[in-house]
Amino acid sequence: MTAVHGPTSPEQITGWTQQDLRDRYLVEDLFVPGAVRVVPTHYDRVVAVGAVPTDAPLALEAIPEIRSERFLDHREIGIVNIGAAGTVVADGERHALAPGACLYLGRGVGEVAFESDDAGTPARFYGFSAPAHTTYPTQLVEPGQGTVRELGDPLTSNRRTINQYIHEDGVRSCQVVMGVTQLHEGSMWNTMPAHTHDRRTELYVYFDLADDARVLHLMGQPQETRHIVVGDGGLVLSPSWSIHSGVGTSSYSFVWAMAGENQSFDDMDHVQIVDMR
Numbered sequence: 585m586t587a588v589h590g591p592t593s594p595e596q597i598t599g600w601t602q603q604d605l606r607d608r609y610l611v612e613d614l615f616v617p618g619a620v621r622v623v624p625t626h627y628d629r630v631v632a633v634g635a636v637p638t639d640a641p642l643a644l645e646a647i648p649e650i651r652s653e654r655f656l657d658h659r660e661i662g663i664v665n666i667g668a669a670g671t672v673v674a675d676g677e678r679h680a681l682a683p684g685a686c687l688y689l690g691r692g693v694g695e696v697a698f699e700s701d702d703a704g705t706p707a708r709f710y711g712f713s714a715p716a717h718t719t720y721p722t723q724l725v726e727p728g729q730g731t732v733r734e735l736g737d738p739l740t741s742n743r744r745t746i747n748q749y750i751h752e753d754g755v756r757s758c759q760v761v762m763g764v765t766q767l768h769e770g771s772m773w774n775t776m777p778a779h780t781h782d783r784r785t786e787l788y789v790y791f792d793l794a795d796d797a798r799v800l801h802l803m804g805q806p807q808e809t810r811h812i813v814v815g816d817g818g819l820v821l822s823p824s825w826s827i828h829s830g831v832g833t834s835s836y837s838f839v840w841a842m843a844g845e846n847q848s849f850d851d852m853d854h855v856q857i858v859d860m861r
């Protein structure tokens with residue numbers, strides 16, 4: 585079990601080493617074949633889940649940190665499959681998740697299990713969970729079927745497609761806002777210009793990166809930035825005061841997910857690069 589992450593303040597990070605930053609904001613072992621990993625945080629009480637089922641189904645169990653009998657007794661979860669085809673079984677109902685598909689499970693769902701279609705090329709399920717005050721219905725979104733936003737320009741290497749899955753005009757939830765961004769071939773910059781949203785925590789999981797490729801993820805307050813070098817399957821935590829932007833050594837995709845005060849995707853404060861330090 586991973587220790588609870590956070591909270592941290594921006595004043596702390598000025599004296600931290602790269603390892604200090606990685607310990608607090610990066611999770612490199614969320615996706616372990618044959619295991620479910622659960623990472624609780626104090627950032628808006630978000631809990632991250634990684635599940636890589638191989639030859640046997642894996643169950644999502646409650647952890648002591650959330651003090652409930654079952655994981656979703658007072659929480660909701662958005663799940664994106666960043667691996668090969670697989671199935672999420674929720675209270676006996678089977679939901680097939682193609683690569684890139686997103687499933688929402690609301691408060692009160694009991695048994696949750698993860699399965700891969702092929703143990704040799706397993707699914708990789710990424711879950712983002714937050715406390716929920718009521719129940720919204722279970723919904724599956726096929727890859728590319730959410731609200732699609734086309735952003736950026738190949739001339740500035742940031743041409744990308746944003747798929748909003750769980751959000752105000754899509755799959756409804758209490759807090760979770762979730763989607764997948766794909767960088768187009770030849771584009772490496774995500775979330776440029778960068779932004780903060782002081783009302784929400786955000787987590788990124790980078791994927792579709794080759795083993796020898798990396799993303800230099802930028803974090804910190806806009807005038808006091810730091811970087812973390814992230815590989816495939818890396819989870820990065822962004823407290824509400826932190827920017828979250830990055831440049832890869834190749835194109836890549838990432839799951840972004842947020843929770844907090846509101847669900848307004850556009851409630852963000854942009855920071856121009858000339859103002860960053």
Ligand SMILES: O=C[C@H](O)[C@@H](O)CC(=O)C(=O)O
Nearest residue numbers: 744746765774775776840852
């Ligand atoms: O608050 C929103 C999130 O940071 C992401 O949706 C941004 C993103 O996917 C991008 O610009 O590439």
Ligand SMILES: [Zn+2]
Nearest residue numbers: 779781786828
């Ligand atoms: Zn953001």
